Amino acid sequence: MTTAVPLERDAVAAAFTTPEGSTATATATAIATVTERMIPGVTLSRVTLPAGRSANRSAVLDLLAGGVGPAAAAASTAAALTAATLTGEPYDVVVSAGIGGGFPPDAPVGSLVLADEITVADLGATTPEGFAPVTALGFGAVTHHPPKSLVREIAAVTGARIGTVLTVSTVTGTAERAAELRRRHPRALAEAMEGFGVAEAAAAHGVPVLEIRAVSNPVGPRDRAAWRIGDALAALTGAFGKLAPVLESWNPHDRTH
Ligand SMILES: O=C(O)c1cccc(C(=O)CC[C@H]2O[C@@H](n3cnc4c(=O)[nH]cnc43)[C@H](O)[C@@H]2O)c1
Numbered sequence: 017m018t019t020a021v022p023l024e025r026d027a028v029a030a031a032f033t034t035p036e037g038s039t040a041t042a043t044a045t046a047i048a049t050v051t052e053r054m055i056p057g058v059t060l061s062r063v064t065l066p067a068g069r070s071a072n073r074s075a076v077l078d079l080l081a082g083g084v085g086p087a088a089a090a091a092s093t094a095a096a097l098t099a100a101t102l103t104g105e106p107y108d109v110v111v112s113a114g115i116g117g118g119f120p121p122d123a124p125v126g127s128l129v130l131a132d133e134i135t136v137a138d139l140g141a142t143t144p145e146g147f148a149p150v151t152a153l154g155f156g157a158v159t160h161h162p163p164k165s166l167v168r169e170i171a172a173v174t175g176a177r178i179g180t181v182l183t184v185s186t187v188t189g190t191a192e193r194a195a196e197l198r199r200r201h202p203r204a205l206a207e208a209m210e211g212f213g214v215a216e217a218a219a220a221h222g223v224p225v226l227e228i229r230a231v232s233n234p235v236g237p238r239d240r241a242a243w244r245i246g247d248a249l250a251a252l253t254g255a256f257g258k259l260a261p262v263l264e265s266w267n268p269h270d271r272t273h
Pocket residue numbers: 020021084085114115116117118184186187188189207208209210232233234235238239240
């Protein structure tokens with residue numbers, strides 16, 4: 017599970033290690049253990065969940081704060097994926113998680129957004145006719161799709177809204193840019209800066225990916241005073257308390273896309 021900054025990683029960990037987090041889920045998460053592991057390129061916080069109602073074996077969740085932006089996210093996630101494969105413990109799923117901007121009115125501050133499409137919004141070229149994504153230029157990909165069944169189940173338990181989450185390298189700070197993004201991506205509910213990088217790393221390893229964002233601010237005119245980071249981090253903690261049992265019981269060999 018990749019976040020950008022330690023504050024977000026710790027909000028996820030709190031779902032398993034604090035009394036508040038343990039009330040968010042019916043599993044015995046209060047006795048989860050957390051250990052730090054340094055691997056080349058990244059430090060992992062390993063949460064070991066005891067066997068619970070949803071799984072009859074203990075489950076492991078590696079958390080990492082991989083840096084802000086798609087490049088840092090891709091590099092750190094790829095390092096973790098490679099290390100896991102080389103130690104014979106490959107991951108079943110990769111999750112990009114954190115705070116994000118929500119497109120009003122569909123994704124209000126404090127709400128959760130779960131991606132059914134993870135789309136990079138600014139990877140391409142500007143042309144006299146407008147923006148051309150790299151795919152129109154004959155390169156790469158601009159969208160990754162999380163497993164549909166997992167998205168459905170996690171949205172059901174967390175109450176997250178399902179839609180496109182955009183990855184941007186430049187935070188939107190004007191109404192014009194917000195409108196332009198929504199015109200190009202009508203299903204976009206949120207934007208953040210890491211999802212596509214995490215998804216590219218996961219795809220390179222053939223591992224399914226999810227992205228979940230807790231909305232800390234509206235996408236639009238820059239207004240730092242309107243940010244609600246504390247509320248968003250609390251929503252992230254609550255979401256992970258509820259979604260962890262779904263991940264634990266998910267059988268990656270029984271995927272329906
Ligand atoms: O200074 C600003 O006006 C400003 C506005 C929004 C976000 C930032 C950040 O530096 C946040 C970077 C960090 O948080 C995620 N995030 C949160 N809200 C947004 C957003 O509206 N658009 C894009 N990213 C957002 C992002 O994933 C980064 O990890 C500064």
